[in-house]
Amino acid sequence: MPDRNSFEEQYASGNVAKLETSHGAGESSPNYEIAELKPRFSVLAAIGIQFSISATPLAIGGYLTFILGVGGSPFFFYGFIVASIGQIFLCASLAEIAAVHPHASGQVFWTAALAPPEWSRVLSYWNGACTTLGWVFANAGTYVFAAQIWLATMEIRFPGYQKEPYQVFLMCLALAGVGLILNIWLFRWYPHVTTFMVWFINAGTIYVLVTLLVRAVPKNSAHDVFVKVINATGWESDGLVFFLNFLPGCVALACFDTAAHMAEEMEHPHKQIPQVMVGATALCAMTAIPMILVFLFCTVNPMALLQPLAGQPVFQVFIDGFRSDALLVVALIIYCVTYLSSCPATIATGSRLVWSFAKHGGLPFQNWIGHVDPALQVPVNAVYLTAIISSLITLLVFGPTTVLNGVFGASAVCFFFSYGLPIWLLMWRGRKSLPERRYFNLGRLGFPLNFLTLCWQLLSVVFLCFPLYQPVTASNMNWASAAAIVGFVVFGFNWFLYAKKHYRTPTRLVVPADGDVEETVA
Secondary structure, eight states, X not given: OOOXXXXXXXXXXXXXXXXXXXXXXXXXXXXXXXXXXXXXXXXXXXXXXXXXXXXXXXXXXXXXXXXXXXXXXXXXXXXXXXXHHHHHHHHHXXXXXXXXXXXXXXXXXXHHHHSOHHHHHHHHHHHHHHHHHHHHHHHHHHXXXXXXXXXXXXXHHSTTOOOOHHHHXXXXXXXXXXXXXXXXTTGGGXXXXXXXXXXXXXXXXXXXXXXXXXXXXXXXXXXXXXXXXXXXXXXXXXXXXXXXXXXXHHHHSOOTTTTGXXXXXXXXXXXXXXXXXXXXXXXXXXXXXXXXXXXXXXXXXXXXXXXXXXXXXXXXXXXXXXXXXXXXXXXXXXXXXXXXXXXXXXXXXXXXXXXXXXXXXSSSSHXXXXXXXXXXXXXXXXXXXXXXXXXXXXXXXXXXXXXXXHHHHHHHHHHHHHHHHHXXXXXXXXXXXXXXXXXXXXXXXHHHHHHHHHHHHHHHHHHHTSOSSSSOXXXXXXXXXXXXXXXHHHHHHHIIIIIHHHOOOOOOEEOTTSSOHHHHHX
């Protein structure tokens, strides 16, 4: 296998074809990038990162309040099915592009590679802005949701205890600290942790599924689960309410670019990235659907979900269904470990994006943020920055919950543009812009899948920004789009004050560990 020095010698001597790329701000740019990070992740370990973030079969229980009035059980189930299909189409469309253009910046490079030369630089910058905002917001949301799960277990085990906002914030800092430790000093062991989490989450899912089926009585009827629609939202149209049920599926099947940002840490990224993207998404969907059915049939006391104990609907289902303190404790441990594992996973993914975007001039202090520790082989400063900024966002726990939820919902809006732009450009340029020889090829299904993906994105993003209840007030308003606009304004200032002069588009990644150099580069 060639090392970095030998590959550069081959390149200099002309043995490897030079590539045409965009240049930034009138400056010459190298035609390729040699991977700076050490390959560490197998396909299963990388799947573990994405699976740890979504934890779909367990996390879907957090949306069970939908069955009370936002369409009831039928809309919850069928809405998830429709959302899953749309998200799988989106994942497949992105995986095909990732197989051709593997890069740690992910869709930032995909946009640069597919855009017309005169628009490549500005479009890739704004994709980087959207992707950075999406991951920072998602990282902060992960801290808060994990902190709430941990403190909810304390409220359940110690009835006299009630969590305070400052305790949620302190728990967020503690979870960020765990993420920093695993992402810096113990990172050599992190692939083993993510591999373990694949088995742990699936084992936990089986435990919850079987225990609820055995213990929960009485079960709900098939009519209640599949037919009985309950619309207490205030919206007159049941069709509109059905669209609101896309939210659980869109959130549960997401973060498709997780593997893409770990490109430099895989030996064969052009093969492994699409394998992870499709594999992790399929795993999430296949495990979530039976789990949803079990939740719907085994919710013994639906009205208790209006004011669930410790504020967690899924824990209320366990309390009512298990009817056993010992069984409940095991489930609480499963949820605590699962949500804890999501924090280092979002830091790992988000920091690679921040590192890559910064070293190409998309963020100030590019030399500091883009530095890789030579001993640890980790972009340490980018890891610190990602964890700290996300922790600062969690200060919103001291404010109104509507603003906090709006910031977290903004991640979905940002990912809409981030994921959509490369696909839009591919449709505009035509599928012949992709080389015929590629590992993941949708073939004749490519154009209709890309078209359906764009339609799905336009439909889903509208209803992800809809308030669930009518009349709309300040307390139930969905502030996701407003929070996203604030983030866009910040990156607009960054463009004019810094990036317009310094930003250059990413260039094709070369991973020297890949035995087939020509396949990686060509």
